[in-house]
Amino acid sequence: MPFIPNTDADRKAMLERIGVESFEELISNIPEELRYKQAFNLPEPLSEMEVVREVHHKTRCNRTISDAISFLGGGAYDHFVPAAIGHIISRSEFYTAYTPYQPEVSQGTLQAIYEYQSMIAELMSMEVANASMYDGGSALAEAALMAVAETRRKKILVARTVHPHYRQIISTYCHGQAIEVELVDAENGTTSLPDIKSKIDDNTAAMIVQHPNFLGNLEEVFDISQLTHENGALFVTSNDPISLGILEPPGKYDADIASGEGQCLGNSLNFGGPYLGILAAKFKLVRRIPGRIAGATVDNQGRRGFVLTFQTREQHIRREKATSNICTNQALNALAATVYLALMGKHGIQDVARLCLQNSHYLADRIQNLDGFQLAYSAPFFKEFVVTTPVLPVEIIEKLTLQNIYAGIDLSQFDFGLKNGLLIAVTEKRTKHELDVFIEALKNV
Amino acid sequence: MEIPKELFYTEEHEWVLIDDANNTATIGITDYAQSELGDIVFVELPNVDDEVKQMEPFGAIEAVKAVSDLFSPLTGIVTEVNMLLQDRPELINQDPYDKGWMIKVQLADTSELDSLWSPEDYKKHIS
Numbered sequence: 111m112p113f114i115p116n117t118d119a120d121r122k123a124m125l126e127r128i129g130v131e132s133f134e135e136l137i138s139n140i141p142e143e144l145r146y147k148q149a150f151n152l153p154e155p156l157s158e159m160e161v162v163r164e165v166h167h168k169t170r171c172n173r174t175i176s177d178a179i180s181f182l183g184g185g186a187y188d189h190f191v192p193a194a195i196g197h198i199i200s201r202s203e204f205y206t207a208y209t210p211y212q213p214e215v216s217q218g219t220l221q222a223i224y225e226y227q228s229m230i231a232e233l234m235s236m237e238v239a240n241a242s243m244y245d246g247g248s249a250l251a252e253a254a255l256m257a258v259a260e261t262r263r264k265k266i267l268v269a270r271t272v273h274p275h276y277r278q279i280i281s282t283y284c285h286g287q288a289i290e291v292e293l294v295d296a297e298n299g300t301t302s303l304p305d306i307k308s309k310i311d312d313n314t315a316a317m318i319v320q321h322p323n324f325l326g327n328l329e330e331v332f333d334i335s336q337l338t339h340e341n342g343a344l345f346v347t348s349n350d351p352i353s354l355g356i357l358e359p360p361g362k363y364d365a366d367i368a369s370g371e372g373q374c375l376g377n378s379l380n381f382g383g384p385y386l387g388i389l390a391a392k393f394k395l396v397r398r399i400p401g402r403i404a405g406a407t408v409d410n411q412g413r414r415g416f417v418l419t420f421q422t423r424e425q426h427i428r429r430e431k432a433t434s435n436i437c438t439n440q441a442l443n444a445l446a447a448t449v450y451l452a453l454m455g456k457h458g459i460q461d462v463a464r465l466c467l468q469n470s471h472y473l474a475d476r477i478q479n480l481d482g483f484q485l486a487y488s489a490p491f492f493k494e495f496v497v498t499t500p501v502l503p504v505e506i507i508e509k510l511t512l513q514n515i516y517a518g519i520d521l522s523q524f525d526f527g528l529k530n531g532l533l534i535a536v537t538e539k540r541t542k543h544e545l546d547v548f549i550e551a552l553k554n555v
Numbered sequence: 556m557e558i559p560k561e562l563f564y565t566e567e568h569e570w571v572l573i574d575d576a577n578n579t580a581t582i583g584i585t586d587y588a589q590s591e592l593g594d595i596v597f598v599e600l601p602n603v604d605d606e607v608k609q610m611e612p613f614g615a616i617e618a619v620k621a622v623s624d625l626f627s628p629l630t631g632i633v634t635e636v637n638m639l640l641q642d643r644p645e646l647i648n649q650d651p652y653d654k655g656w657m658i659k660v661q662l663a664d665t666s667e668l669d670s671l672w673s674p675e676d677y678k679k680h681i682s
Contacts, residue, residue: 262602397597399616422617422618422619422620422622423617428621431622431624502627
């Protein structure tokens with residue numbers, strides 16, 4: 111395999127055609143002082159066999175989720191990914207397909223997107239879903255911009271209990287558009303209704319909450335929704351789609367825009383990305399939805415088919431006046447979610463959610479009986495919770511990593527005022543034995 | 556192409572009906588504009604009491620193949636919006652100068668009227 115496709119003869123032919131003697135002559139207009147003269151700090155060339163050996167050696171230094179018992183969460187979860195998903199998304203019709211602008215050659219991709227949208231809309235009880243965004247954070251930030259456009263108001267209220275990275279993305283998206291972003295504080299690990307009351311006004315476009323929130327707790331979504339709507343603002347949520355197997359969907363508490371991170375639906379952790387941004391809304395907001403929407407239609411012979419719809423608002427047509435500067439979607443990740451949802455079905459999602467709930471509550475009960483450990487909050491939670499620890503979380507994390515246990519996320523790095531907070535996530539994959547091993551390990555920290 | 560004599564026009568294909576008595580203007584898009592756009596599927600208009608500025612966008616009009624901005628011919632405050640267009644945007648195609656009107660504006664500066672085009676000017680522009 112030729113790694114450098116130009117032979118000496120090729121280079122000579124090209125230089126002759128250009129009309130120069132040598133490569134040095136070709137770049138003679140680059141001043142001497144700007145040229146890098148030293149040798150590159152690179153190892154000597156290796157044979158293919160040597161490269162394979164080297165890379166294999168390096169990959170053995172990786173630590174992955176399958177080598178350990180993981181309690182890591184915070185938006186990226188170790189849920190089970192059935193083998194059928196990898197098989198289907200690896201088919202070259204899906205794997206290599208690029209953008210499905212042309213319906214005459216993209217029916218399979220468009221139908222998959224349409225089915226994804228239909229399942230997401232049903233899971234969230236929302237009227238319309240788009241073809242997906244980059245990830246949960248960018249979906250939520252786009253939702254904020256939708257609310258600003260719809261209400262023509264310039265302030266966004268964001269619960270502090272929203273994922274800190276998502277909050278950063280919201281601020282980045284709003285920066286430069288003169289949109290004010292204000293944080294709403296929490297009490298007992300959930301959003302404070304009195305604080306919303308004191309901060310919401312007739313310039314507030316949206317109230318944004320995550321449910322379950324970053325700390326794992328359930329928010330008072332019905333009350334927050336009502337309070338938000340009384341002030342003429344939109345209620346925007348970020349939801350864990352797995353939680354919707356057991357919790358009321360956002361449509362039931364009248365969310366105007368519902369978003370979420372879809373990694374947990376049949377997508378591997380992928381070293382942090384690519385992930386899947388879920389975005390759904392009420393139908394009256396359909397023209398504000400960024401990115402793509404696949405629609406069902408009929409051709410001139412009355413046969414069912416699929417097209418991208420509302421393209422007139424996208425960047426490749428509307429240029430700088432487009433609804434959003436996203437001009438793609440996470441098609442393969444959305445397909446994985448579609449296959450996952452189809453495989454699991456209504457009862458499968460409910461079972462996964464119930465197992466997460468049972469596992470996390472078993473673990474939380476056992477941990478709070480350990481000396482020095484306490485549950486940080488008394489609020490109801492789903493699959494994730496915060497414990498306060500007798501020693502710094504970083505010490506626990508380091509110590510348990512040596513025992514192949516990923517204890518959780520050290521919350522001292524965020525703005526929750528928790529020096530000793532450890533965020534622990536428990537999925538359906540954790541066995542009772544694994545939970546007990548974790549508890550034993552915590553006893554000895 | 557119909558270009559009514561009693562109206563004024565802009566380069567961006569809006570028409571303006573001036574009501575001198577009330578110092579207001581009714582605004583829509585021309586027959587030429589609707590025929591160029593093709594089937595109109597959605598129109599986004601401002602709210603009553605919003606301010607519109609001369610030659611700045613006051614809304615957007617969506618046809619099957621494109622979305623275009625609507626430019627206000629004059630500066631003022633919106634006093635009325637044609638709500639019928641929300642459900643029946645096709646009225647703009649069918650009857651651009653009457654049932655397809657878009658907004659009424661209380662004028663802020665009558666000197667702006669001088670910058671509007673006569674039917675003859677507009678006819679030259681599109682021919």
